[in-house]
Amino acid sequence: MSGVIDLEQLARTLEATGCYRVLRKLEGRRHLAPPDGSPTRLGIFLDLETTGLDSAKDEIIELAMVPFTYGLDGRIFEVHEPFQGLRQPSFPIPAEITALTGINDAMVAGRSIDPSEVYAFSAPAALIVAHNAGFDRKFAERFCDVFTTKPWACSWSQVPWAEEGFEGGKLRYLAIEYGFYFDGHRAADDCTAALEILARPLPKSGVIALARLLETARRPTCRIWAENSPFDSKDILKARGYRWNGEANGRPRSWYLDVDEDRLEDELAYLRREIYQYEAPITVVRFDAYDRFSDRC
Numbered sequence: 343m344s345g346v347i348d349l350e351q352l353a354r355t356l357e358a359t360g361c362y363r364v365l366r367k368l369e370g371r372r373h374l375a376p377p378d379g380s381p382t383r384l385g386i387f388l389d390l391e392t393t394g395l396d397s398a399k400d401e402i403i404e405l406a407m408v409p410f411t412y413g414l415d416g417r418i419f420e421v422h423e424p425f426q427g428l429r430q431p432s433f434p435i436p437a438e439i440t441a442l443t444g445i446n447d448a449m450v451a452g453r454s455i456d457p458s459e460v461y462a463f464s465a466p467a468a469l470i471v472a473h474n475a476g477f478d479r480k481f482a483e484r485f486c487d488v489f490t491t492k493p494w495a496c497s498w499s500q501v502p503w504a505e506e507g508f509e510g511g512k513l514r515y516l517a518i519e520y521g522f523y524f525d526g527h528r529a530a531d532d533c534t535a536a537l538e539i540l541a542r543p544l545p546k547s548g549v550i551a552l553a554r555l556l557e558t559a560r561r562p563t564c565r566i567w568a569e570n571s572p573f574d575s576k577d578i579l580k581a582r583g584y585r586w587n588g589e590a591n592g593r594p595r596s597w598y599l600d601v602d603e604d605r606l607e608d609e610l611a612y613l614r615r616e617i618y619q620y621e622a623p624i625t626v627v628r629f630d631a632y633d634r635f636s637d638r639c
Contacts, residue, residue: 368517368524370534374418374541382411382419383468387537389529390478391443393431397480397637401431403445405455405485406529407463410537416553418541425463426530427455444528457486464488471495471555473513473536475635483636493631495559497536501551506544513539559631564606565639567625568613569596575617594625603628 356362387408394400409422430450440446464470465488472478475496482489503511508519513532516539517524524535540552547554568579576597580586584597601609606626614622633639 363521365518365521365523368522368535368538370421371538372421374421374537377419380413380415382413384466385410385412385469385471386464386467387471387533388478388482389472389532389536390481391439391445391529392481393433393435393439395477397477397484400481401433402429402455402481402485403431403435403439403450404428404443404529405460405482406533407460408530408533408537409463409467412552414556416550416556418537418552421534421537424530424533425460428453429455455485460486461488464492467492469493469495469559469631471497471536471540473498473532475499479635480637490636491632493559494635495555495631496635497540497551497555500558501540501544501555506546559634562603562628562630563600563634564603565598565600565627565629566606566609566613567594567596567598567627568617569594569625570622571597571613571617579617 353364353366357364387410389406390402391404392400392402404427406424406426408424410418411420411422412418428445428450430447430453435445435447435450464486470479470482470489470492472494473496475494476499479489479494498511498513501511503516508516510516513535514523517535520539520542522535522538525531540555541550543550544554568584571579576586579597579599582599584599586597587593588595599609610624610626613624614620627639629639
């Protein structure tokens with residue numbers, strides 16, 4: 343046998359049998375859609391690796407930002423050069439974090455990330471996207487205040503993956519479902535993989551994933567505080583999606599639920615009818631992408 347083997351043709355042949363599924367290694371693309379003169383914005387996909395889950399005491403050990411040009415309709419046109427840096431924390435990296443991320447104390451020794459460089463890099467962005475914005479935003483805002491001034495979106499919670507037939511929203515799983523794999527758990531690799539996923543159409547609706555994300559992120563959110571609800575209603579509220587705030591954080595010590603604005607009146611009516619059983623006053627706080635996922639909420 344001579345000549346160069348056409349690996350892609352071989353992969354297609356295997357897939358055509360119906361007995362094989364071949365995953366392609368992700369090769370980061372810079373140009374994802376041809377520009378057509380439509381208005382564009384600059385976004386940044388951000389990912390962090392940290393020493394733990396508590397943003398009040400844990401620290402960033404790696405930060406990556408991948409800028410991308412996108413249209414208002416959700417098309418991603420171009421992916422730009424990333425910003426990536428390692429940072430030595432004030433205490434040793436826990437062993438379980440090294441096992442998860444591959445980042446050890448030797449790798450970060452003497453390394454730092456300059457907040458002023460982060461500020462300059464991210465200042466032009468119209469949007470920050472993260473795959474778990476509820477986690478990343480809190481750390482990012484404590485590190486550099488530029489992130490307090492930007493709207494944020496979450497590619498994990500603000501795309502209806504389940505409605506589109508996916509069994510979860512983890513990045514590696516989504517990549518496999520879209521037919522590729524990547525070197526995960528390093529921040530820049532995760533950003534590149536996430537942008538590749540967001541640039542593709544969702545399998546059932548055919549809508550570009552970023553378009554659906556933008557649609558959700560642009561809608562205001564209403565947080566309903568079910569203060570002084572009867573104790574015996576706790577299991578009902580929990581089953582309905584309410585969460586308990588038991589922390590001394592200046593917010594009500596009660597069950598709460600986030601809903602889109604168009605669901606607000608129905609949810610308030612439900613609480614008064616089924617939980618309080620009278621016309622109870624209910625606290626509602628409205629917020630949008632500028633505050634969503636932050637400690638301010």
